[in-house]
Amino acid sequence: MTVRSLFLYALLCLALSVSACKQSNSVAPAATTPGEQAAAVASPSPSPTPPRPSGDVEFTDVTAQAGIRFKHNSGAAGKKYLPETIGSGCAFLDFDNDGWQDILLINSMDWPESKKRRSFSALYRNNKDGTFTDVTAQAGLGVEMYGIGVAIADYDNDGWQDIYITCVGNNHLFRNLGNGKFADVTARAGLAEPGFSTSGAWFDYDNDGKLDLFVGNYVEWSIQTDQYCTLDSKNKSYCTPQTYKGQSAALYRNRGNGTFENVTARAGLNDPAGKTLGVALLDFDDDGWMDLFVANDTEPNKLYRNNHNGTFTDNAVMAGVAFSEAGTARAGMGVDAADYDGSGKQSIVIGNFTNESIALYHNDGSGLFTDEASTSGIGKVSAQSLTFACFFFDYNLDGLLDIFAANGHVSDDISVVQPTVKHAQPPHLFHNKGKKKFEEVTARLGRALNRAIVGRGAAYGDMDNDGDLDLLITTNNGPARLLRNDNANQNDLLRVRTVGAKANRDGIGAKVVVKTSKGRTVFGMVRTGSSYCSQAELPLTFGLGKPEEGTTLTIEITWPGNQKDRIADVKPNQFVTIQEGKGVVSAEPIVFVRAPAPQPSPTQ
Ligand SMILES: [Ca+2]
Ligand SMILES: [Ca+2]
Ligand SMILES: [Ca+2]
Numbered sequence: 289m290t291v292r293s294l295f296l297y298a299l300l301c302l303a304l305s306v307s308a309c310k311q312s313n314s315v316a317p318a319a320t321t322p323g324e325q326a327a328a329v330a331s332p333s334p335s336p337t338p339p340r341p342s343g344d345v346e347f348t349d350v351t352a353q354a355g356i357r358f359k360h361n362s363g364a365a366g367k368k369y370l371p372e373t374i375g376s377g378c379a380f381l382d383f384d385n386d387g388w389q390d391i392l393l394i395n396s397m398d399w400p401e402s403k404k405r406r407s408f409s410a411l412y413r414n415n416k417d418g419t420f421t422d423v424t425a426q427a428g429l430g431v432e433m434y435g436i437g438v439a440i441a442d443y444d445n446d447g448w449q450d451i452y453i454t455c456v457g458n459n460h461l462f463r464n465l466g467n468g469k470f471a472d473v474t475a476r477a478g479l480a481e482p483g484f485s486t487s488g489a490w491f492d493y494d495n496d497g498k499l500d501l502f503v504g505n506y507v508e509w510s511i512q513t514d515q516y517c518t519l520d521s522k523n524k525s526y527c528t529p530q531t532y533k534g535q536s537a538a539l540y541r542n543r544g545n546g547t548f549e550n551v552t553a554r555a556g557l558n559d560p561a562g563k564t565l566g567v568a569l570l571d572f573d574d575d576g577w578m579d580l581f582v583a584n585d586t587e588p589n590k591l592y593r594n595n596h597n598g599t600f601t602d603n604a605v606m607a608g609v610a611f612s613e614a615g616t617a618r619a620g621m622g623v624d625a626a627d628y629d630g631s632g633k634q635s636i637v638i639g640n641f642t643n644e645s646i647a648l649y650h651n652d653g654s655g656l657f658t659d660e661a662s663t664s665g666i667g668k669v670s671a672q673s674l675t676f677a678c679f680f681f682d683y684n685l686d687g688l689l690d691i692f693a694a695n696g697h698v699s700d701d702i703s704v705v706q707p708t709v710k711h712a713q714p715p716h717l718f719h720n721k722g723k724k725k726f727e728e729v730t731a732r733l734g735r736a737l738n739r740a741i742v743g744r745g746a747a748y749g750d751m752d753n754d755g756d757l758d759l760l761i762t763t764n765n766g767p768a769r770l771l772r773n774d775n776a777n778q779n780d781l782l783r784v785r786t787v788g789a790k791a792n793r794d795g796i797g798a799k800v801v802v803k804t805s806k807g808r809t810v811f812g813m814v815r816t817g818s819s820y821c822s823q824a825e826l827p828l829t830f831g832l833g834k835p836e837e838g839t840t841l842t843i844e845i846t847w848p849g850n851q852k853d854r855i856a857d858v859k860p861n862q863f864v865t866i867q868e869g870k871g872v873v874s875a876e877p878i879v880f881v882r883a884p885a886p887q888p889s890p891t892q
């Protein structure tokens with residue numbers, strides 16, 4: 289650090305109070321005396337007046353400077369095996385509970401018949417200075433597998449986030465031991481699920497406080513049963529899923545003793561025709577029980593309504609979300625559910641194939657959904673893209689959820705037969721203009737975002753704790769990319785981490801409503817799953833728009849199981865941790881301007 293920057297940093301620390309510059313302590317595991325913490329922060333935390341950034345919002349590619357060197361290995365060696373086009377996912381997680389989001393990138397591997405090298409998923413620990421350290425080996429995650437997706441949650445309620453990796457072949461559950469290491473507990477847990485697994489989601493379907501696991505499976509495929517497909521009648525191409533039989537998704541109930549019970553059939557979720565690529569948690573009828581939306585590739589989507597008795601009923605056809613408006617089953621890939629129009633109801637966005645638009649199913653509130661892709665402004669723009677990851681997030685913190693989509697074709701030779709369609713495609717970022725209208729703004733947000741890639745997984749998280757949401761994107765058989773959000777934090781915001789007591793420890797399924805004293809209301813739900821084979825950070829970020837003097841916030845939380853908490857007089861621009869029944873147990877101001885990464889001292 290130069291003398292000048294050191295001086296500025298010291299000034300900043302004084303201005304912000306010491307605690308702001310020691311943000312690493314912000315969200316210690318809530319196992320430590322929550323009562324005492326609650327007392328310490330009972331009064332609203334001080335209102336810092338930190339320097340705010342200015343200028344246009346831009347996404348900057350910081351992959352190299354962050355030290356992320358991950359490259360996905362699809363195992364492609366000329367045979368064009370179907371799974372080679374599917375991987376892989378990524379996640380933001382805080383595995384060491386230091387309040388900084390770490391990164392997990394899922395890898396596949398060489399096929400046994402063409403094995404040349406070993407490849408592993410990668411866990412990167414956040415160094416809190418814009419850089420990350422690869423800790424895969426020391427964490428015990430250097431295990432070779434044909435990984436596809438990831439779902440992360442604290443399934444055993446011990447305060448530490450655990451990792452479930454979906455694979456072609458046996459899946460893996462890694463329990464977080466709390467000391468930087470993970471143990472593979474798949475066999476004991478009974479969660480191997482040896483299919484062609486894709487997206488998964490942890491959620492508590494029976495509201496007993498223990499997180500259960502939904503695992504989406506794609507098709508019946510093996511090297512032995514691999515089929516021949518061709519686009520140009522000469523060379524083998526990647527097959528579409530119509531070539532293969534579907535494979536039912538699975539639901540596992542958490543018994544609470546480290547083991548799980550397969551309850552797929554009993555729960556009414558057995559669907560051998562299903563070709564699942566995406567799953568989203570939602571409570572579309574707002575009855576306090578988690579429902580499931582399952583995106584199937586070339587098969588009808590499913591909207592599983594929770595019957596409160598351990599079973600689900602598929603409502604997709606009735607609700608209008610099974611098919612396109614033309615009545616065809618589209619290539620459902622990534623999916624998300626959120627309230628993008630301020631209605632308080634969760635609507636659904638789904639990525640689809642080329643010549644099929646992204647679907648934007650608006651929740652009309654009466655159990656019916658309407659695909660408003662074309663009237664909203666995202667239909668035509670997305671029609672030429674093959675979308676995998678797809679989610680709502682508020683990139684500019686104006687309180688309206690925008691839509692991100694990672695695109696890229698499955699056929700590396702698609703341009704031979706369809707010259708206008710490319711293998712690598714730029715992502716979409718649709719800015720929510722309000723009144724259910726969106727506008728494509730990708731080209732305006734910097735060259736890094738606009739670059740054509742063979743996109744697959746994607747996740748958002750505030751990796752630098754400056755309040756705005758950064759993007760992690762994976763590419764098929766290529767590098768992962770970390771895009772830093774610059775300047776969105778000119779707007780006010782609130783970040784909320786939930787800690788369940790009676791409810792599951794992560795608070796997955798908790799509904800959080802933030803109301804400002806100026807009359808604005810923003811709604812979010814804590815969720816796993818969504819996107820494509822990937823997972824965003826668990827804390828919720830609420831964009832609150834332009835700073836206004838004297839704004840205070842009221843937070844209302846409805847926990848799974850229906851416990852309600854209401855916290856008044858909260859200042860914006862904080863990262864608060866809220867424990868069920870206790871209120872705010874820790875609060876840290878957002879630091880808008882960070883000191884540069886520390887340089888090695890010349891005297892050392
Ligand atoms: Ca755990
Ligand atoms: Ca449960
Ligand atoms: Ca927005």
Ligand SMILES: [Ca+2]
Pocket residue numbers: 749750751752753754755756757758773
């Ligand atoms: Ca950020």
